[in-house]
Amino acid sequence: MRKRITNYIRSGHAGLYIVSPEEARVESELKTVAKSLKRPLWAWSATTGLVDTQDGSSKGGNDPLEAMTAIGALPDDTLVLLRDFHLFLQDGNPVLIRTIKDELVRAKSKGIVLVVLGCRQVLPPELEREFILLDFMLPNKEQLGTVLDNICDSAKQAKPTGDARDRILDAATGMTCLEAENAYALSVIESKKVDPDVVAREKAATVKKNGILEVVTVRETLDDIGGLDVLKGWLLKRRDAFSQRAREYGLPNPKGLLIVGIPGTGKSLTAKATASVFGRPLLKLDAGKLYGSLVGQSESNLRSVIQTAEAIAPCVLWLDEIEKGLAGSKSSGSTDGGTSSRVFGSFISWMQEKTAPVFVVATANDVTQLPPELLRKGRWDDLMFVDLPNDQEREAIWKIQIQRHGRDWSHYDTLALAKASAGFTGAEIEQAMIDAMYAAFAGGREPGMPDLLWAVGETVPLSKLMAEQIAGLKKWAVGRCRMATSSVEKTKGRKIAA
Ligand SMILES: Nc1ncnc2c1ncn2[C@@H]1O[C@H](COP(=O)(O)OP(=O)(O)O)[C@@H](O)[C@H]1O
Ligand SMILES: [Mg+2]
Numbered sequence: 001m002r003k004r005i006t007n008y009i010r011s012g013h014a015g016l017y018i019v020s021p022e023e024a025r026v027e028s029e030l031k032t033v034a035k036s037l038k039r040p041l042w043a044w045s046a047t048t049g050l051v052d053t054q055d056g057s058s059k060g061g062n063d064p065l066e067a068m069t070a071i072g073a074l075p076d077d078t079l080v081l082l083r084d085f086h087l088f089l090q091d092g093n094p095v096l097i098r099t100i101k102d103e104l105v106r107a108k109s110k111g112i113v114l115v116v117l118g119c120r121q122v123l124p125p126e127l128e129r130e131f132i133l134l135d136f137m138l139p140n141k142e143q144l145g146t147v148l149d150n151i152c153d154s155a156k157q158a159k160p161t162g163d164a165r166d167r168i169l170d171a172a173t174g175m176t177c178l179e180a181e182n183a184y185a186l187s188v189i190e191s192k193k194v195d196p197d198v199v200a201r202e203k204a205a206t207v208k209k210n211g212i213l214e215v216v217t218v219r220e221t222l223d224d225i226g227g228l229d230v231l232k233g234w235l236l237k238r239r240d241a242f243s244q245r246a247r248e249y250g251l252p253n254p255k256g257l258l259i260v261g262i263p264g265t266g267k268s269l270t271a272k273a274t275a276s277v278f279g280r281p282l283l284k285l286d287a288g289k290l291y292g293s294l295v296g297q298s299e300s301n302l303r304s305v306i307q308t309a310e311a312i313a314p315c316v317l318w319l320d321e322i323e324k325g326l327a328g329s330k331s332s333g334s335t336d337g338g339t340s341s342r343v344f345g346s347f348i349s350w351m352q353e354k355t356a357p358v359f360v361v362a363t364a365n366d367v368t369q370l371p372p373e374l375l376r377k378g379r380w381d382d383l384m385f386v387d388l389p390n391d392q393e394r395e396a397i398w399k400i401q402i403q404r405h406g407r408d409w410s411h412y413d414t415l416a417l418a419k420a421s422a423g424f425t426g427a428e429i430e431q432a433m434i435d436a437m438y439a440a441f442a443g444g445r446e447p448g449m450p451d452l453l454w455a456v457g458e459t460v461p462l463s464k465l466m467a468e469q470i471a472g473l474k475k476w477a478v479g480r481c482r483m484a485t486s487s488v489e490k491t492k493g494r495k496i497a498a
Helices: 002-010 023-036 064-072 094-110 141-154 162-172 177-191 196-208 229-237 244-249 267-278 297-312 322-335 339-353 391-404 414-420 426-442 449-458 467-477 488-493
Strands: 015-019 041-045 049-052 058-060 079-083 113-118 132-135 213-216 256-261 282-285 315-319 358-364 382-386
Touching (some): 023 041, 023 079, 023 113, 023 177, 049 064, 064 094, 094 113, 141 162, 141 177, 162 177, 162 196, 213 297, 229 256, 229 382, 256 267, 267 358, 297 339, 322 358, 391 414, 391 426, 414 449, 426 449
Parallel strands (some): 015 113, 041 079, 079 113, 256 358, 315 358
Antiparallel strands (some): 041 049, 049 058, 213 282
16 A cells, blocks of 8 residues: 555655545555655644644645645645545535646646545546545554554553464454454453454444444354255355465355345345355345445445455355345436446446455345346356245255244154145245244144144245246246256256256
């Protein structure tokens, strides 16, 4: 990062825009750069005006327009840090925009560099070409380690080493230095040491703050999924995909998996279990919340999501019901000025180009809502279609659900239950189980076969209500998707090398 900034400055760029929530870290980085280039660094904010960072002398100019005039009077080769300047750009004040443009021309000839620092990217189109946009990366493990050592020093504690240190730093990735420092300090207060679980909990809370990303605690494993043998096998094969061994073998990082199917067939469940298979954290992205109302906010949100995911990587990034977040992109030209299709385009290109080990798993109920470019070959490692469970799968699901609700499945005739619940999804089987338990509980008995069969009889499955849509979806999937379940004939006859 330091090198990039230095190179831009040395090559005579007059406008840089650094996006980062970490003001202090960026400022100290800029100070180092200024020192190494032997250039003066002035810093501006609306409260202090223009101040020389070396001797503290001030030139006033609290108003952004006045500041521009004051900058014009600075000596050649000065670097100027503009704090929160993006806030003045977001309402597109024409006089200010013009002044900045003029000032940039003047600055260039004098070797002055304007460095806008903001936590978001807000650049009106008029200025987009005038500034080089730089994402200031979240701190790496080494930097988070330095923060950890400082906290340990001030708390008079031994610095964690080896495995314990790795676990703490792993828990801290994705946070800014300040957030990590706060998490470490809180942990020392709470448990007298820096505890990776406390750090992980604090990270989950900070990631959630913007409402777009969430760190999900995963309990689900592949054993919680009945059926879907092909899908499970697919995931298991990629279990070590992020390992050094896989890189050395020459395997590319997996891109991601799109799971399509009717509601209640275990798509979200599988997405969660994916994180268990990889043994890595699960980040859930709410694509619908990506779209902000301010200019450039959606793009900025996406960048921050990607940055966090890449910092936490290897990890699984989960987009549930992707059609909801992207619904606008099909017709966005008319609905939101093309924002969602642009943001969506950026997401797709990130998915294609990413080198960081982030495995994207997306689910969709309704493919008709999805933009076709999302379904094009090569976008994903695979498209999986989850059908209604077959007889064997329903029996497996019954066993899992009976067990999950604290009963021993061997006390039930699971074959009969599977037969009776033909056309049910996994979610409907779970609901029938719960209904049966309520009925039995009210009757003061353990749920027996009659309760379960009664609950099954009471249920009108979605497959009956939506027969046409389901048939349509299935027809769409044939030839486009890999089936998540191997076909019945095959499972009977021979072992499948899925
Ligand atoms: N194949 C399955 N095996 C076990 N349970 C299932 C299965 N499919 C669905 N379920 C149950 O139904 C619930 C809802 O399923 P979910 O994964 O949310 O469906 P979807 O995302 O496809 O709409 C799950 O939490 C689980 O309890
Ligand atoms: Mg779901």
